[in-house]
Amino acid sequence: xxxxxxxxLGYVGIPVALKIANAGIETIGIDIDKNKIDFLNKSIYxxxxxxxxxxxxxxxxxxxGKFIATYNYSDAINADAWLVCVQTPFLVDEFxxxxxxxxxxxxxxxxxxxxxxxxxxxxxIPPGTMQEVVIPCLEAYSGLRAGFDFSVGHCPERVMPxxxxxxLSSYGRxxxxxxxxxxxxxxxxxxxxxxxKLDKVNLKTAETVKTFxxxxxxxxxxxxxxxxxxxxxxxxxxxxxxxxxxxxxxxNLHLPGGGVGGHCIPKDTWLLAYGSRGKYTPxxxxxAREVNNEMPIYVAKQVLDAAKSLDISPQDCxxxxxxxxxxxxxxxxxxxxxxxxxxxxxxxxxSVSVHDYFVKYHxxxxxSNDLEETISGVDILVVMVAHKLYKSIDMEYIKRSMxxxxxxxxxxxxxxxxxxxxxxxxxxxxxxxxxxxx
Ligand code: SAJ
Numbered sequence: 001x002x003x004x005x006x007x008x009l010g011y012v013g014i015p016v017a018l019k020i021a022n023a024g025i026e027t028i029g030i031d032i033d034k035n036k037i038d039f040l041n042k043s044i045y046x047x048x049x050x051x052x053x054x055x056x057x058x059x060x061x062x063x064x065g066k067f068i069a070t071y072n073y074s075d076a077i078n079a080d081a082w083l084v085c086v087q088t089p090f091l092v093d094e095f096x097x098x099x100x101x102x103x104x105x106x107x108x109x110x111x112x113x114x115x116x117x118x119x120x121x122x123x124x125i126p127p128g129t130m131q132e133v134v135i136p137c138l139e140a141y142s143g144l145r146a147g148f149d150f151s152v153g154h155c156p157e158r159v160m161p162x163x164x165x166x167x168l169s170s171y172g173r174x175x176x177x178x179x180x181x182x183x184x185x186x187x188x189x190x191x192x193x194x195x196x197k198l199d200k201v202n203l204k205t206a207e208t209v210k211t212f213x214x215x216x217x218x219x220x221x222x223x224x225x226x227x228x229x230x231x232x233x234x235x236x237x238x239x240x241x242x243x244x245x246x247x248x249x250x251x252n253l254h255l256p257g258g259g260v261g262g263h264c265i266p267k268d269t270w271l272l273a274y275g276s277r278g279k280y281t282p283x284x285x286x287x288a289r290e291v292n293n294e295m296p297i298y299v300a301k302q303v304l305d306a307a308k309s310l311d312i313s314p315q316d317c318x319x320x321x322x323x324x325x326x327x328x329x330x331x332x333x334x335x336x337x338x339x340x341x342x343x344x345x346x347x348x349x350x351s352v353s354v355h356d357y358f359v360k361y362h363x364x365x366x367x368s369n370d371l372e373e374t375i376s377g378v379d380i381l382v383v384m385v386a387h388k389l390y391k392s393i394d395m396e397y398i399k400r401s402m403x404x405x406x407x408x409x410x411x412x413x414x415x416x417x418x419x420x421x422x423x424x425x426x427x428x429x430x431x432x433x434x435x436x437x438x
Pocket of ligand 1: 157158159160161213214217221224254255256257258259260261262263264265326327328
């Protein structure tokens with residue numbers, strides 16, 4: 001392997017490209033975003049968020065001359081391998097994946113790939129996609145035959161924002177190969193990227209591994225959410241019970257919250273369900289997905305119930321939402337549950353202010369990095385993200401700044417005894433409500 005092309009320079013593609021280049025292989029990064037290409041070629045990491053080690057690695061890689069970012073697929077016509085790391089969102093209403101980015105990449109690769117190369121898809125895809133979409137598309141645009149004129153595989157990514165390089169360098173990978181030659185070529189590449197175990201499997205097994213991984217997590221979170229609401233209605237403390245349940249080593253009760261956001265968990269259950277092509281519908285897993293998807297609406301109902309208990313009409317009610325990102329200590333807002341909550345409350349004619357001190361930009365939600373400005377004079381305060389800052393806010397300060405005294409804590413950020421000590425009315429997912437108890 002002398003030259004490898006990485007298509008899609010996002011939080012998956014950039015670390016992969018840098019790791020390969022630093023293994024001494026000529027690496028060509030390809031993306032449709034010219035700004036991203038310019039930034040990378042100037043050693044500037046173009047994605048928000050703190051990624052330990054990425055800036056240094058980018059600097060080192062660019063100065064080594066082993067990596068270049070480009071807009072043109074034709075710059076990689078001599079690539080011995082192409083790794084595809086583009087997004088694969090799901091259109092829930094239409095119950096189908098949005099393969100626009102994937103099909104675009106496959107067409108351009110097909111038009112530029114050379115005989116004897118390897119094409120690997122890292123993006124998460126429904127089981128069956130390699131045989132039914134990827135291979136036919138590559139063959140159609142290249143005029144070459146998979147398994148004869150080129151090799152093909154699927155190696156699902158296992159990245160986690162905030163730990164991109166660590167995961168990439170240490171996690172094992174499922175090498176889904178069309179045939180032995182594909183497996184051999186994939187092992188040659190991924191053994192240079194990770195010290196983790198490499199498992200050679202067939203294409204559909206690799207597709208299913210990744211969709212199972214995230215669907216499993218989605219269902220685990222849904223169980224925590226359902227248990228927490230059960231506890232709220234039974235007057236018991238979910239977190240106390242969770243600690244006791246998790247003493248059993250084979251148990252790992254997750255955490256409840258105001259919803260499940262991010263770039264992958266919300267869509268992968270749908271990719272899995274779609275993959276069965278109607279042969280089997282995973283009803284339970286889809287129900288779990290719906291439970292999580294409904295959580296921000298459930299929180300909005302708690303806000304409306306709180307306003308009612310305070311005898312404030314929705315149009316006169318001022319609400320502050322703490323946390324706009326989808327995950328604590330992150331600035332990533334993709335599929336943020338706070339966005340759903342905000343829009344639901346606005347539809348109810350409430351006045352809603354939003355705070356986040358990590359997030360720098362949101363395409364549609366007005367927000368502030370100033371906590372005082374956000375909570376000043378509000379009737380109801382809703383904590384949606386467990387940012388460390390929120391755990392350390394002084395209750396006295398909140399009491400002084402708010403207009404009212406109702407707190408909804410969806411992430412168990414505030415200490416219940418402190419809420420009671422400072423005379424707050426409250427609803428906390430998993431720890432019940434001061435109103436319903438009275
Ligand atoms: N969440 C809960 N309760 C939990 C855990 C998470 O409500 O107990 C919520 C979070 O608040 C967030 C969403 O779920 O809104 C997703 O959180 P996440 O911790 O799963 O983080 P992600 O979205 O970055 O998931 C990634 C995934 N990695 C890949 O797809 C390669 C996932 O497979 C990993 O399991 C996850 O990181 C991880 O373990 O950190």
